[in-house]
Amino acid sequence: MRRSDASRRAILLAAFELVGEVGYAKLTIEGIAARAGVGKQTIYRWWPSKGAVLFDAFLALSEDPQGDPALPDTGDLEADLKLVLRATVAELSDPRYDAPMRALTAAMLNDPALAAEYEQRLDAPMRALKRARLRSAQEAGQLPSEADLDLAVDLLWSPLMRRWLERAELTPAFADAVVETALAGLRAR
Amino acid sequence: MRRSDASRRAILLAAFELVGEVGYAKLTIEGIAARAGVGKQTIYRWWPSKGAVLFDAFLALSEDPQGDPALPDTGDLEADLKLVLRATVAELSDPRYDAPMRALTAAMLNDPALAAEYEQRLDAPMRALKRARLRSAQEAGQLPSEADLDLAVDLLWSPLMRRWLERAELTPAFADAVVETALAGLRAR
Structure with a gap:
C-alpha cells in the first residue's frame, strides 16, 4: 500500500x-x-x-473496496435477495455502523443540501444496482416485465430501514419474510 | 370552549x-x-x-380530536387501506407537518430515550390500530389467518416513510400501488 x-x-x-x-x-x-x-x-x-x-x-x-459492487446474480432472484437483505440486516445491526449512520441520517433530516448530496453520491448508485438485479430477473422471466422496479426496491428495503430507524427487532428471518412476501406481491400483479 | x-x-x-x-x-x-x-x-x-x-x-x-381513531372498516380492506395511505401521503406532503416531523425524527435518532417515549406514546398505539384493521380483515377472510401482521404493517407503511425521509416523490398513485402489491403478496403466501 x-x-x-x-x-x-x-x-x-x-x-x-x-x-x-x-x-x-x-x-x-x-x-x-x-x-x-x-x-x-x-x-x-x-x-x-x-x-x-x-x-x-x-x-x-460499507462495501468491500476490492469487490464487485453489483448485487449477486445466480439466476435465483429470491435466494440472491435474501443474501443481500441478510447482509443489510447484519450491517444495520453492527454497532460500528450504527452511530455513524444515525448521525448522518439526523444531519440529512435537517439539511436538504446534505440530503441531496447523499442522494446523488450514495443512494442513487445503490438504487441503480438494485434495479439492475431486478431488471435481470425480468429478463430471466422471474419477475413480470411490467413490474414497477422503484416500487419493488422500496417494498424490499424500506421495512429494514424502518426497523433500524425505530430500533425495532431486525433479524435474518424478517429479511427472508420481506423478500418472500414482496416478491409474491410483485409476481401476482 | x-x-x-x-x-x-x-x-x-x-x-x-x-x-x-x-x-x-x-x-x-x-x-x-x-x-x-x-x-x-x-x-x-x-x-x-x-x-x-x-x-x-x-x-x-395529527388526528381529528373528535374523530374515532380506528382505521376505517367498510369490509373492503384494499379500499380502506388506500384511503388511509392516501391520507398519510397528504399529511406527509403538508408543509405544516414537514418541518416539525423532521425535527422530531432527527432528535429521536440521537436520543434513544426520546425515541422510546415516541414508541410508547405514539407509534405503539398507531400500530395497534393498524393491526386491529388487519385482524378484522383476517376474520372477514380478506387476509390469510397466518399472515404476519407486523410484517404487513411494515410493508404497507415503510415505503411511504422512506420516500418522505429522503424527499422522494410521494403520490396517491404510489400509495395505491403499495397497497395493491403488499396485499397481493400477503394473500399469495
Missing part, C-alpha cells in the same frame, strides 16, 4: 468514527486530521468539505 | 410550530410559553417536560 493510500484510509476511518461520536454538526476537518494523524492540508488536498470526506468514508467502509 | 382548553390548544400548536423552526435541541418551555401567550407555570402544571408537550402536540394535531 502506498503511503497516500494509507493516509486516505486513515482519514476515512477517522471521519466515520468521529461522526458517530460527536454528530455531524460538530464534525470538523481539524478533528478528522487529528484523529487520522495527518495535517489538515492533506485532507483539503483530496476533499473540499467535511461532507465530501464523510460520503467517501461511507462508500469505502 | 373553556379557557383552559383554549390555553392547552395554544400551547400544543406553539410547541408543534416551534420545533419545526428551531429544532428539538433549542425548543424550550419558555419559548413555547411566549409563543402561546401563557405563563410557563401553566405549561408545567400540565406537562413535566418539553418532550411530553411535543408528543401531545403530535397526537392532538
Whole structure:
C-alpha cells in the first residue's frame, strides 16, 4: 500500500468514527486530521468539505473496496435477495455502523443540501444496482416485465430501514419474510 | 370552549410550530410559553417536560380530536387501506407537518430515550390500530389467518416513510400501488 493510500484510509476511518461520536454538526476537518494523524492540508488536498470526506468514508467502509459492487446474480432472484437483505440486516445491526449512520441520517433530516448530496453520491448508485438485479430477473422471466422496479426496491428495503430507524427487532428471518412476501406481491400483479 | 382548553390548544400548536423552526435541541418551555401567550407555570402544571408537550402536540394535531381513531372498516380492506395511505401521503406532503416531523425524527435518532417515549406514546398505539384493521380483515377472510401482521404493517407503511425521509416523490398513485402489491403478496403466501 502506498503511503497516500494509507493516509486516505486513515482519514476515512477517522471521519466515520468521529461522526458517530460527536454528530455531524460538530464534525470538523481539524478533528478528522487529528484523529487520522495527518495535517489538515492533506485532507483539503483530496476533499473540499467535511461532507465530501464523510460520503467517501461511507462508500469505502460499507462495501468491500476490492469487490464487485453489483448485487449477486445466480439466476435465483429470491435466494440472491435474501443474501443481500441478510447482509443489510447484519450491517444495520453492527454497532460500528450504527452511530455513524444515525448521525448522518439526523444531519440529512435537517439539511436538504446534505440530503441531496447523499442522494446523488450514495443512494442513487445503490438504487441503480438494485434495479439492475431486478431488471435481470425480468429478463430471466422471474419477475413480470411490467413490474414497477422503484416500487419493488422500496417494498424490499424500506421495512429494514424502518426497523433500524425505530430500533425495532431486525433479524435474518424478517429479511427472508420481506423478500418472500414482496416478491409474491410483485409476481401476482 | 373553556379557557383552559383554549390555553392547552395554544400551547400544543406553539410547541408543534416551534420545533419545526428551531429544532428539538433549542425548543424550550419558555419559548413555547411566549409563543402561546401563557405563563410557563401553566405549561408545567400540565406537562413535566418539553418532550411530553411535543408528543401531545403530535397526537392532538395529527388526528381529528373528535374523530374515532380506528382505521376505517367498510369490509373492503384494499379500499380502506388506500384511503388511509392516501391520507398519510397528504399529511406527509403538508408543509405544516414537514418541518416539525423532521425535527422530531432527527432528535429521536440521537436520543434513544426520546425515541422510546415516541414508541410508547405514539407509534405503539398507531400500530395497534393498524393491526386491529388487519385482524378484522383476517376474520372477514380478506387476509390469510397466518399472515404476519407486523410484517404487513411494515410493508404497507415503510415505503411511504422512506420516500418522505429522503424527499422522494410521494403520490396517491404510489400509495395505491403499495397497497395493491403488499396485499397481493400477503394473500399469495
